[in-house]
Amino acid sequence: GIYDLEYLNYIRQLLSLLPTYGLTAFVSIHQDVWSRYSGGSGAPAWTLELAGFDLDALEETGAAWLLGVKGGGHEESERGVWPTGYTKLAAATMA
Numbered sequence: 001g002i003y004d005l006e007y008l009n010y011i012r013q014l015l016s017l018l019p020t021y022g023l024t025a026f027v028s029i030h031q032d033v034w035s036r037y038s039g040g041s042g043a044p045a046w047t048l049e050l051a052g053f054d055l056d057a058l059e060e061t062g063a064a065w066l067l068g069v070k071g072g073g074h075e076e077s078e079r080g081v082w083p084t085g086y087t088k089l090a091a092a093t094m095a
Helices: 004-021 045-050 081-089 089-094
Strands: none
Touching: 045 089, 081 089
């Protein structure tokens, strides 16, 4: 694979500062439901556009569930429904 060594060094330096402030971190390198544009996190919007998706029509057409993205997942109506994004066309196509 190709790794962004500059970014990895930046993260290493940033994490090395945490103990100074009594903090610890667990770095979980993953993404959920492909992209925040398909109801998750991770890949940028252009990846969906490159595959032919119209970002403005993802929710309207039912290709993505975006409620948890728009409200930040902090609204009562959005609690517990994150997994539904995996079954939508945008995320399933990109996976």
